Amino acid sequence: MTDLAPLTMPASDADAATWTAWVGDRAESGLARAAELVDGLRSAPPQSALEVLRQWDAATLELGNVAAMGSLIGNVHPDEQVRTTAEKAEQDVSRVVTALSLDRDLFELFDALPSEGLDAQATRLLERVRRDFTRSGVDRDDATRARIAAINERLTELDQEFSKVIRDDVRTIRVAPERLDGLPADWLEAHPVADDGLVTVTTDYPDAIPTRMFAHDAGVRADMLDAYLNRGWPESDPILRELFDLRHELAGLVGFSDWAAYDAQVKMIGEGAAIPEFIERIATSAQAPMERDVAVVLARYRQDHPDAEEVPSADVPYYEELVRKEQLEVDSQKVRTYFAFDKVRAGLLEVTGRLFGLRYDEVVDAQAWHDDVTVYDVVDVESGAGLGRIYLDLHPREGKYKHAAQFTLTDGVAGQQLPEGVLTCNFSRGLMEHDHVVTLFHEFGHLVHHVLAGHGDWARFAGVATEWDFVEAPSQMLEEWAWDPEILRSFATDESGEPIPTELVEAMRRSDDFGKGYLARVQMFYASMSYWFHVDRPADLTATMVELQKRYSPWPYRDGTHMFAAFGHLGGYSSAYYTYMWSLVIAKDLFSAFDSADLFAPEVARRYRDKVLAPGGSADAADLVADFLGRPYTFDAYAEWLAS
Template identity: 45%
Template sequence: MSVDFEAARLASGTPDELAKATEAAIATARGGIERFKKATGDAAELLDIFDEANAALGNLRELAGMIAKAHPDKAVRDAADEAEQELDKVATDISLDREVYEALAAIDVSGLDAATRHWVAKTLREFRRAGVDRDDATRARVRELQEELVGIGQDFDRNIRSDTRTATLPPSALAGLPDDYVRAHPPGEDGLVRVTTEYPDVIPFLTYATDAGAREQLWRLFQLRGHPDNIEVLDRLIERRHELATLLGYPSWAQYVTENKMIGSADAAGDFIDRIAAVAADRLRADLATLLERKRADDPAATAVDPWDNSFLQDRVKAERFAFDSQAMRPYFEYGRVKAGLMDLTERLFGVSFTRRQDAPVWHPDVEAYDVSRGGELIGRIFLDMHPRADKYNHAAMFTMVNGKAGVRIPECALLCNLPQPGDDPALLQHDEVSTFFHEFGHLVHHIFAGHTRWSGMGGISTEWDFVEAPSQLLEEWTLDAPTLATFAVHYKTGEPIPAQMVEKLRAAEEFGKGIFVRQQMFYAAVSLELYRRDPQTFDVAELKRELQARYAPFPEVPGTWFHLSFGHLDGYSAIYYTYMWSLVIAKDLFTVFKREGLLDEETAARYRDAVLAPGGSAPAAELVRKFLGRDYTFDAYQAWLNS
């Protein structure tokens, strides 16, 4: 079984090495596909040829995607973008090859296991959805569009990633910020301080800065990322996807991309968004009224809450009404201890161990590598790239490096985050950042456990896309549990564990603002869906976004801002941002079992690992959830959470 550092070496290598690896992967894939088309014999042997050919292509494609977002060298990032395009071309060729489709359809899988039958049925459906059964002219145009879309998506992402803006402010604008933040932003020679639109800068600033004018200035800059470059890029992205969908017989890209998800259709996604928005309406009105009341304490003439007030006012309300001081909690969340605590929790719950590999090649000195073992056996490898730097992916996500396969390859993946970095001062996290760390680690755990299926094509996080966030959202629940936090959240100076009373105040404070949060998410989901749900010739993107903001968002549009141009999900997720809330509905139901049995109950965690995580995409997600819950999931737990 492959357990070496091949993927990591390539991720930390040169453009030439990446180009050669791309050529080799393409040759392996094409050769395997040609063998598959001509081969006869045992069904399992034929499927293995097919699976390995696609794995050669897919694994490098996933790795190249990560390299393009993480490598500090522009030449390597550019080479990774080029590799993605070349690999996607071959993947498109395979998806449109009728001989491959017919050879796969001809395999008699009736005598094989249910997971294999499910995987083959899904794969055949994806061939049909790709247009394999269309005429030559249609397939040729599909190929052109698929290749063009890869480049457009890369442009959209690159324009966001490279667009870090800076607010130049007087030192007085840092009033209210923590001492370590102030020390990290000393005045320049001109006597002014500089605050960027990177997350470790902007999130604390919007939360704590008492200067509303400075908050507005930075917030507006944040809303301008990707402008104006992404105006034309996003238009092309929407237009080409619509053309592709209609070419394949669908009324819209939204219908095409939702068809193979749990939700099943664009109309169902729209209904779901409206349902959640309606359920949250009363909470939204109450939340906004509370924020306005608090704002009037400082400005009696205030008539509305502005979006740059939201985080600041919520923090003030939580401090004053719930006696919760988020700054007082930060000293208990020193980055290194949070990381160690999260790993310890994962080890305890799921019966694994993490071992640091100092000998692993890495693409940046900040990156850490760990082997993941279970019962003394190596089952995966993870890489943590956790701190911001220029031209790096500027949000937080798990990226696949290798899709595992039982007895052949171990799964590997990387977390790319932008959490504060330890330096002269310790890196103290906000609770939201701790939740983000747990969330992304949930994806990592899912990928590792699901990387041991019979076929690479059904392993990893290959379940329906609108389920993949549920395991990550579930893991966030442990960040609100006092006994769990007490195991690692200790004051970085005194070593005292976080007081249970402080965690209880956190839990009470977390109940506030749900209406704003949910409606903001539904606004994002509506933008995502509606931009892809209609003919692009019939609407203007900015105008449609404005209409959706008025209908769903907690705050009205601010003229001169262009949030959608830095909404990176419009590329990767396209029409299905609704999946975050759909998954949360399921996650809240999954959590009912842990609430009943105990958050640190190892037997429950093991049953969850084996029933939900380990199967990967070997069965429908609803079936995996049913196996764990002993019933179908319901809306009840989510509604109880929202109304609590």
């Protein structure tokens, strides 16, 4: 579909000065080219509306290139100087975008453009550009527009500060080795005893999750939970309160009652007030399943603590694991012996390649920011055409983004540039928990979406450019391929090469379904926090968090902890963390179109690729889903799954 060359970066072993220069040069040239294109629109705009839109979209692409690079390199490069330079590039783009959005001359140019003769995509673009200008406050007075510009600049800084606090605040506990009884042998081997006789355990995922699940010592579990939940505290508290206040002020300046109302206008949900209604709908649907499964965990806890009235939060993962092992016949330590990282990564590529008609050719000499990164060119099997490039950065290190996410490196536009995307995660280099395998499939779904949707004519609609409360749905649906017994047996083998038993996978699925009601309620706790923090802007974020946890979560608050302080979704997702559950409702409906007996059935897989993924943001998400399903999506499949 394109013979364009991928982006060339410095080598991983290049010094900080080389990387800093590369980031700076790419930012400078991209900003300069965008300015040239926009100046041309001001001074001598093309005669046709279509060419005006093309020139604006080209400027958008240049700015997007700089912003994407800044966001990615600012989160993954091992050198702090390089990260800081990248963060500045992202700030510079934000400043330019804000200035353009408040430029009345540009607004008047687009407002006066005739739509006659434009095709559907160009018309959609024109509508979106006009909406962007209106939402930016371009029609406000000079003083208001100046305040909006200042707020937007500060919001970018605050968002970066929040991310940096989370990224850099890796906490540790020091533990005597005998207190780590219960941890897997390979985990213990990877954590040697130091000269002082203690073992260091970090709050990074490969340490924190196994410790909370498997350590027999309740004190160790409690210490780890305290360390994990207090990441970012107290540094991020004033950052977040200022962030919420400025977002609220900005929304008011452009005519909205609050930030949630402003943010929801461009999402599937449509209105901010619909968010708490959705939260309550999910919470109500999950009430009975939650009570049923919480009772099981509490009963098991009472075997060891007969007088307990509830399960302490620090003990929940450990006792969940005991329930799964003793009652559901799933031993997570046995399960993980089938999921060696290298086999999982190879299996992921084989499964998704077969499903979507893709081939991943490793580029062994490709340059990237760290030796951990593996690089692949994505090829369409049927046509042999190159579709894009992906980068897998999957292990933790100092200074790196601490969660799991897909980052854009470049958006793909037909005839202009290839789509390139990056998966950044924090998985073990050895054996993986199956939950992490599911996470890897999920995040890879974003990567596939980004590449397949990178071959349209407009940068505005490239990649994962759908409404933000839909973007998780395709990835959530792809998780199903990490649960199919035959699919797992194709790559999940133990040290002797024996595939994972089908009956074990079936038991794992039953085990995974256990607790889905209370997990939904925990998600609604997070969603309500994200919403009410923005709408009410409480002076005491911890107190409001505690109140919302009591309302929605079955698990008690852990005294002295401040989970919100490292809840990174308060940055990018802002008031809209509900989107994960909203997307899951759609994902369950999307999956209903597949034959569970043949998840690789080519007709439905190709139709899904062409109708849902490849269009990117060129149509409303609801229309893409309806086109694939042959009907509008419904709540039914999700409700049936939750109640089962």
